[in-house]
Amino acid sequence: MSYQALYRVFRSQSFAEVVGQKHVTTTLKNAIQKNKISHAYLFNGPRGTGKTSIAKIFAKAINCTERTDGEPCNKCETCISITNGTNSDVIEIDAASNNGVDEIRNIRDKVKYAPGESTYKVYIIDEVHMLTTGAFNALLKTLEEPPAHAIFILATTEPHKIPATIISRCQRFDFKAISVTDITDHLAYVCDTEGIKYHEEALSFIATTAEGGMRDALSILDQAIAFGADELTLEHVLSVTGSVGRNDFLELTNYIVEHDIQSAFKLYHRLLSEGKEVTRLVNDLIYFLRDVIMDYAAGEKSDAQIYQLDVSLLYEMIDKINDTLVSMRFAVNTNVHFEVLIVKLAELVKRSNVHSTPRNVVQADTSHLEKRILQLEKQVANGIQSAPVKTAKPKKEAKRSKNAFSMRQIETVLDHANREDLNYLKQNWHTLIHHVESEGQKSLVSLLKNSEPVAASSTHVLIKFDEEIHCDMVNNDEAKREQIESIVYTIIQKQVKMVGVPGSQWLQVRHDYLENRKHPKQEEKPVEDDIVTQAAKLFGKDTINIIE
Template sequence: MAYQALYRVWRPQTFIDVVGQEHVTKTLQNALLQQKISHAYLFSGPRGTGKTSAAKILAKAINCERSPVSEPCNECAACLGITNGTIPDVLEFDAASNSRVEEMRDVLDKVKFAPTSVNYKVYIIDEVHMLSISAFNALLKTLEEPPKHVIFILATTEPHKIPLTIISRCQRFDFRRITAGSIVNRMKLIVEETGIDCDDRALQMIARAAEGGMRDALSLLDQAISYSQDRVTVEDALTVTGSVSQGFLNKLALAFQEGDVASGLEALDELLFHGKDPTRFIEDLILFYRDMLLYKTAPNLEESLERVMLDDEFRQMAEITPTGQIYQLIDLLNKTQQEMRWTNHPRVFLEVAIVKLCQREGKQLDQAESPQLNQLLSRIEQLESELQHLKANGVAPAVQEAAQQPQKPAPRTSKKAFQPAVGKINEVLKQATKSDLNLIKTNWAEMRAGLLKSQAALLNDAEPIAASADAFIIKFKHDMICQMAMNRSDFLEAVIAAINKLTGKRFLVLGVPEDQWLPIREEFLNSQHGEDGENSGTTKEEEPHITEAKKLFGEEFVEIVD
């Protein structure tokens, strides 16, 4: 074929031609000049960002007859041979179509032989993540300790699929998505060199549709050139990329603003009639309102706009669209986009979304609330004027007393937000048994599962700590959560009913915060010891094992800890 695609003709031949990857090319150039070449490299990143091109340039620079150099000369026999693919010592291996271990072994069997035409054998393995596990294992040992004359360059778009044992033996370089501005500058250079007449706005449309890939951008440019007549226009770029024109988006945004459902649906029918993709359309619409939001909040960041051109029609539409409505529009469009991914009828969801956007309630709410808002603002101004008057003339003594009076009980109320029922808790502790507590703990998880989510959330950091035959105590980690739980009658009834259903008993529920539980328990134990002493006097009978310990070790060496 006489004609070659643009991305093949304009494939980078030097590091300076690799657009948007300066962090990679500068490192490789310094390594070439200092002759610190690694035995294995891993180039990872999105498609069309220059991984394979950088690998071939590195292979030429290593074997260039003028080395050490930072750029290949592309004039010597080695550089020309590697560019043309006539030097067998530089092998480009496609792992996607040669993923089996047998094919990998055929390649590795030739590694031990010295190069015949150049100084280094270079193996460029593209899409290396497609290799099988057996093929990776075959590559592993050779990759770790290859001969001095062999260099491996692995390229992949999915580095997470490569075993860590392979990655750890390589110098890794991550290629980034190329910015739209860099892609536009590269395409401008190409159209100027080839003499093609092209609109700058068309190049920007193509660059944004490429999503950071130079190869995709050049393929779209190639397609737009073939589609156009004498000049590549914005309409040509919109046609080949499947995007929607900004004039159409402005027209649809006006229908949303005016609540004109008929105009919105007619515009959608026209769009689909011309073969536009509904998924691509809703993405363009989301980016349109995203750019409008950025323009309204940060008008100086014009370079951050991804979809729109700042024409007069767009500026006028941005002025009449409130920021709150833009939030609503983006939220609804985002939900519609998610629903369209899982349906066979995306047009239906798109039509429903347009009707909702034209009949949204946010516009009516703004109009209804505006009188109330004005009334509230006027009232605030009136109170501010009265306050200034009081400050100027002094405050009456009655007002001062009224203002100072509620300040006295403030420390008492803020000291402890929740007061547990200590008397009831002590009664439960007196009658508490381990079997009753185990009964509650056994059914605790099942009881929580039967509650509403809002009720079960109150028990996230809570646990039963004591139980009697007719009541149990719940310990809460936070004082505020304990207060919320104990003040909600629906929560208490739900817990009592759930426990009753599981155990057949109706328990009383008591709550206590964690920081108050220990003092209450300690006070209860002290009171119980005092009562035992009063009831039994000084002749309290010791337990048998304590008496035996005193006999064995002596009473002065035995300490009794409760």
């Protein structure tokens, strides 16, 4: 094969060439210089961060005949043979496909033989966490008492799957994800070496997409170069990765802020028709909002609609997107989830009251009230008694008190409640929940799991709900209430009417009910009676004719 992938061509051949793992390379170089080489090492870290590359460099450095300052010369026969993979004393094993006991026993039998052409025998076991329990047990004895000429280097991305007895016999090195800056600089070096023209934003986007892996970054770069031929641009990178550019996200968020759902859907479907992946689209949207927040922090705002929102609202939007991302992992049709996300974000912005329209409405209401106050002040100054102004209660509060629970219904239950019916219902409440689960009624399961009967009679049941929305659902959704009542009937064989009370207010409601029973409130005298009495005193009883 005449062509080699970039990640193979630019694979590090010395500790100095390794990018982003200085804490590992410095330690290994110093150990080689001071001749303090351990018999076993564990390299742990994300994919594509240089674990196997450093393992081979280390194998070359300890066997190099002309090394300087712990670095291999890459010119002697030993270094060249290890680089080409022809050295019989450096054995690289893929534990993903050789994970059985027999393969490890074969290593254990051969490790006792002296190296043929090098100073040390080096066994590099990649993806070591894939070994079976029996294979780990077979490897354990060799790691505990290895021959003086044998060195084991274990590489893994999941160290938590390795037995502690193995880890305790190794020197552990934790590789870190490579920073975006380091990846960008290395990609620029690769492009300059290959003679490829590039745009800085294209390399930055590749570095961000790679998520800390140099191998992934070089693979994307290789693919983008093949797509763009003469020059590497951001559009080429977006095309090969299936990502969405900043301009598209600015347009999408403009529609969301303006509550133009139809245009947002059209843009989204256009992106799908261009081959964009929904999951990557959601991830890129999070990164886009992250960049907007960073611009806020740096004081670099633009005229786009998204920059007119408060930072706190951007945090809420990211939370909504994260929730959607979790839901999409278990969804069959992910496209619908993103469409719902667009609607949710638009409603979130609409409720935030950050646009100029809501502010103008508030100002108009305030000016109207100011005029009314001035008018009343004039009337008072002139000695004119103004008619009593009826102040209507806010509709929201009236709704809340109505929707939460009905005190009259609760009193009806408590007036006839008894301990026997309540105990019987409590004993069968878990049976009721298991029955609903077996019927596959998930909405009812979530509703009833956070509930508890607190009072019962032969005709009524009072249920305490942890969530006020569940209480509201039982009290005001007749269909849902009748459905639960029919299930209760199948369990306790009694036709009862269900009433809900919020758990946060149950103690206060119970206290008020008991106080009212101890000290009943006297009925207030109707206002009409007072008017009749006053009229009788002024005009006499005979002149008054009361009409109902």
